[in-house]
Amino acid sequence: MENNELIPHLFRTEYSKMVAVLCKAFGIEHISIAEDVVSDTFLLAVEMWGQKGLPKNPVAWLYFVAKNKSRDILRRQNIFDKKVKPALPKEEVDNEELYIDLSxxxxxxxxxxxxxxxxxxxxxxxxxxxxxxxxxxxxxxxxxxxxxxxxxxxxxxxxxxxxxxxxxxxxxxxxxxxxxxxxxxxxxxxxxxxxxxxxxxxxxQNVTLRKDLCLEAMRLTYSLIENETTNTPAVNALMSIMCFHASRFEARMDSNGEIILYEDQDAALWSEELINKGKYYLEQSSHCDKSKVSKYHIEAAIAFYHTNQADTHDKWESILQLYNRLLQIEYSPIAALNRTYALSKANGKEEAIIEAEKLGLEDNHWYHLLLANLYTGINNSKTVTHLKKALNLSKTEAEKNFIEKKLQEITLIDA
Amino acid sequence: MKEFLLIFRRDFMTKEEQPSPEQIQKMMKPWQDWMGGLAAQNKLASSGNRLASDGRVVKSDKIVTDGPYVEIKEAIGGYIVVKANDLDEAAELAKGCPVLNIGGNVEVRGLVGMD
Structure with a gap:
């Protein structure tokens, strides 16, 4: 890896570890000192590695420098304390050699x-x-x-x-x-x-940044799985959800960053590796008794059904029942909307429209997109009304483009 | 928002009349769809409980009888708690209850806090 790639990479992988380990030594009240030390260390790395070339072990170099910088700061802090707090017994100050455990x-x-x-x-x-x-x-x-x-x-x-x-x-x-x-x-x-x-x-709109956020969330969740005390069924269920969702990363947007709906996605672009990982963690999460079934378990099960694009009645009936359970554990507008979509697939559009109009989510653009979808083919003028409302409420360019395209399609059908 | 108890009553069923597991599975869907619908409106406060068919009644003279079926034709089958602005809205929510399709009825009662 070249220097200009290596440092950002190390920053991503080591920054948080270094801050954590220094905070452990300083106490969390000194978190800003820990952050300063780590930032300074990286600045120095940019300077030194550029001039003198890479050290043999860059990671060890970072920790070594950060450790020394911390020592200096704490020593200075000690001198300060000695001057302003002369009452402090001398031996206590002298013995305060900072120990940072880098295992x-x-x-x-x-x-x-x-x-x-x-x-x-x-x-x-x-x-x-x-x-x-x-x-x-x-x-x-x-x-x-x-x-x-x-x-x-x-x-x-x-x-x-x-x-x-x-x-x-x-x-x-x-x-x-x-x-x-x-x-x-x-x-x-x-x-x-x-x-x-x-x-x-x-x-x-920053696709790379968004993917990074997801990968970081997965990395942190994985660190909970790696630790015996935090490796609970719910953690595995959450990891499973993340893997299933992430498997569709390449398929859910086109090259212009425009949204591609689930049913229009090219399933060949779904990552089989991540789907298999999702199944593995779902399996792991199932080793618990009924009372420990969390909302993550149910969402993981829903995400599992979505790994099969086939539009079968059984699939949607299962998804509907899972949403029924999920909402009974915890209400959220997005679950309410998704449940109503599943209802339309399992019990028919007419029933779903009645239920959708009871949801009371008029300020939510997804609500209007859902109703626009349900009314398509039943009452296209209602579809247009809801698409226009959704357009007014949507906040991003990608969404606005997507809705405008839908509006054009529906007016073409009607014309 | 206030909370209201919905109590489901239906004709009493003897042990012999109890539905098979497959029938129960089939009966569950309208209930789950109804409760899921209430939850999707954020109006379900508690999924409540289903009640087993056998029970005992303890009278004031501390005599215990099998019951409550001897005296009444209808038995309580279960209950949930909903959130609504008033009794009328709660009664409106109760109209979707599947027990109504099998000749049962729903009693709607406001919950009164202890304080």
Whole structure:
């Protein structure tokens, strides 16, 4: 790998580990110092490696430099403390030689603990995703702003506030106890799920960035599977959902970044490798008793049915029943809309239209797209009305293009 | 939004009349579709429970009888809790209940908090 590829690559893979392991040594209240040290280390790498060529072991070099920089900072901090706090007993100051454990195990553990710290119940869901992207995935404020369709300043402020919260609430950098882990893991899983969806359904036009978001969410979820204490059925179910969805990555958009609907996708472009991985994790997730069946299990099962494009009644009946169960576990507008689509396939369009109009989601452009679809062939003028409403409500270029194309098609049929 | 209990009553069935597992499977679909529809409107507060057919009634003199079938023709088959603005809306939601298709009825009652 060339220098100009290697450093961004290492930044992606090592940044979050380095921050986590330094935070473990400094305490999470000093997270900004840890981030500064790691950023400085990478800056130095750019400079030194460019001049003197690559070190023998670039990763080890990074950790070694970061460790030394941390030592310097802590030493300076000590001197400061000595001057302003003369009351401090001398031997305590002298003995405070910083120890940073760089073993593979400590690095992985620290990163896992960082996941739990960020996904602490005291931090808002929105802030958790921002922090996860920033600290766990090494995304900068600009990339996050791009993904959220926001501006850099807003994101920067949001991140700063969230980090302040970590400090204020004194969130510990540790794995929760075995009795607590299921509850805490719920929040971690929700954040990983949102992170993945942010990439998968993001309004951002930046396709590479979106794919990166999904891959990062999968990498972090995989790290939960690798750890014995966090390798629960629900984690495997979530991983299975991610694999099934990601398998369609190449098929769901054309070269212009325009959306290709599921039924119009070229199934030959679906990744068989990821579908098989999805099946594997679904299998793994099934080793649990009925009471532990989570919404991720049900969504994974739905995603599994979608790996077969055939439009059979049995398939849609199964999907409908899964959505019925999913909604009884947890309501979400997107599940309500998907359920109604499955209802139209299983019980017919007429019934689905009646049910759709009860959903009360008039401000949601997907709601109008669903009704436009259901009315097609039954009442095309209603289809046009709903497409126009959807067009007004949609936020991205890709969606607007897609809806305009649909409008043209339907007016051609009617003409 | 307030919460309302929907209680399903239907003709009492003896043990011999109980449906087979296949029949139950077939009977489940309208129920699941109805409850899924309520949940899709975000109006299902609890999926409630189905009740087993055998039971006991304990009277004030502490005499226990098999029941409740001896005195009444209809038995409670199950219940759910829905979210609605008022009793009328809750009753409207109850109109979709599959028990109505087999001659049963739905009792709609507001839940009163303990405080």
């Amino acid at each position: 593979e195990k400590n690095i992985t553990d620290s990163q896992l603990q960082m996941m739990f710290a960020i996904c602490h119940p005291s931090i808002s869901a929105e802030a958790q995703i921002g922090l996860a992207l920033n600290i766990l995935c090494g995304f900068g404020a600009e990339e996050i702003a791009d993904a959220f369709l926001s501006n850099k300043e807003t994101i920067y402020k949001r991140l700063a506030r969230a980090k302040e919260k970590l400090k204020e609430n004194n969130v510990p950098l540790e794995l929760p106890s075995q009795t607590e882990i299921d509850n805490r893991l719920d929040v971690v899983l929700r954040t990983m799920y949102l992170l993945f969806n942010e990439g998968y359904y993001s309004a951002s």
